[in-house]
Amino acid sequence: MHEGILRNTRTGAALLASEPHFISPEGDLLDLEFEPFFDLNAIARRKPNLWRYREALPIILDENIVSVNEGFTPLLPLNFLGNQVWVKQEQLFSTGSYKDRGASVLMSKIKSLGIKHVVQDSSGNAGCAIAAYAAMAGISCEIYVPATTSSSKIRQIEAYGAQIRLIEGSREQTAEAARVASKSSYYASHSVNPYFFQGTKTFAYEICEQMGWKVPETLVLPAGNGTLILGSWIGFNDLMRAGITDRLPTIIAIQAESCCPLVHAFDQTPMPDVTTTIAKGIAIENPVRAAQILEAVRSTHGFFMPVTESEIMESHRECGLHGFYIEPTAAATIAGVKKYLNNYAPASLVTLFSGHGLKK
Numbered sequence: 001m002h003e004g005i006l007r008n009t010r011t012g013a014a015l016l017a018s019e020p021h022f023i024s025p026e027g028d029l030l031d032l033e034f035e036p037f038f039d040l041n042a043i044a045r046r047k048p049n050l051w052r053y054r055e056a057l058p059i060i061l062d063e064n065i066v067s068v069n070e071g072f073t074p075l076l077p078l079n080f081l082g083n084q085v086w087v088k089q090e091q092l093f094s095t096g097s098y099k100d101r102g103a104s105v106l107m108s109k110i111k112s113l114g115i116k117h118v119v120q121d122s123s124g125n126a127g128c129a130i131a132a133y134a135a136m137a138g139i140s141c142e143i144y145v146p147a148t149t150s151s152s153k154i155r156q157i158e159a160y161g162a163q164i165r166l167i168e169g170s171r172e173q174t175a176e177a178a179r180v181a182s183k184s185s186y187y188a189s190h191s192v193n194p195y196f197f198q199g200t201k202t203f204a205y206e207i208c209e210q211m212g213w214k215v216p217e218t219l220v221l222p223a224g225n226g227t228l229i230l231g232s233w234i235g236f237n238d239l240m241r242a243g244i245t246d247r248l249p250t251i252i253a254i255q256a257e258s259c260c261p262l263v264h265a266f267d268q269t270p271m272p273d274v275t276t277t278i279a280k281g282i283a284i285e286n287p288v289r290a291a292q293i294l295e296a297v298r299s300t301h302g303f304f305m306p307v308t309e310s311e312i313m314e315s316h317r318e319c320g321l322h323g324f325y326i327e328p329t330a331a332a333t334i335a336g337v338k339k340y341l342n343n344y345a346p347a348s349l350v351t352l353f354s355g356h357g358l359k360k
């Protein structure tokens with residue numbers, strides 16, 4: 001096993017992965033360069049969780065793995081508008097969203113580094129996942145959240161024993177407060193820390209394995225901070241480089257029209273004022289990895305698509321009537337699927353329920 005190297009995304013300088021870097025000394029974003037290995041026969045014999053891709057995850061010692069058998073969520077065929085689509089059941093994770101993928105791998109890395117205290121900022125689900133996995137690892141944790149965060153998510157974070165730091169102000173001001181705190185602590189950020197994406201990439205591995213090591217034509221994903229878009233992009237590229245697949249799925253990225261900076265950046269149109277949305281989990285005005293997200297989607301020949309509040313509410317209601325209770329943020333992606341299928345007829349389309357309805 002090896003642990004890869006950390007690469008400064010601006011200067012190209014390398015940093016040791018054995019050192020506790022989450023951002024470069026100059027303040028630039030880091031990516032992890034890590035060559036994964038896949039033994040498809042060994043993988044098929046392992047337990048159905050995301051650690052079945054053991055040699056593709058950048059953690060050296062098994063004893064540092066922080067896991068509760070998360071992952072390998074069902075990929076269900078469901079019907080939308082007369083089209084069959086595959087919906088990965090990412091609302092079924094222990095904390096109620098797919099953020100557990102990132103949290104499991106990131107917290108395992110943090111444990112490997114011997115770190116005892118972390119800070120993080122979140123509008124909800126990422127905070128829940130980091131708090132839960134910190135609790136499992138016996139690592140103390142402070143989560144910065146905007147004062148407008150739903151009280152059920154705050155209660156959930158507190159239930160894991162994390163300290164809540166309520167910030168009166170925007171999501172951006174909350175992130176800034178956590179960044180200041182991270183100067184004297186380790187920043188377990190889902191948007192900044194490169195190891196979080198080493199967990200979300202398993203979403204791609206699982207889809208590919210569940211489809212018989214094939215790649216779907218289209219992947220419809222939410223776009224907030226892009227943790228799933230960038231994770232999927234890493235994962236599908238890993239599989240292609242390993243010679244297991246020969247192409248990438250086209251990524252269609254969904255934002256709420258009320259807050260869709262990436263739609264406008266991609267289309268090079270001016271961004272209107274942000275208004276409130278029920279899809280709070282993807283209402284990110286300034287995604288720190290915006291340039292990477294735009295480039296990832298572009299490289300798959302995909303695009304960004306906004307959905308309106310009434311489309312989100314309609315999809316939320318419809319999912320319930322099909323027997324699926326998801327949070328409004330998750331319904332935005334499904335609204336995007338419906339909109340996409342009005343104009344396109346992909347041979348295969350994969351999407352997800354990103355978060356559980358019981359915690360909104």
Ligand SMILES: *Cc1c(COP(=O)(O)O)cnc(C)c1O
Pocket residue numbers: 097098099125126222223224225226227228229281282284327329330354355356
């Ligand atoms: C985090 C999250 C998203 C969006 O993910 P980003 O990584 O911010 O792009 C979508 N749905 C739910 C339920 C989430 O928790």
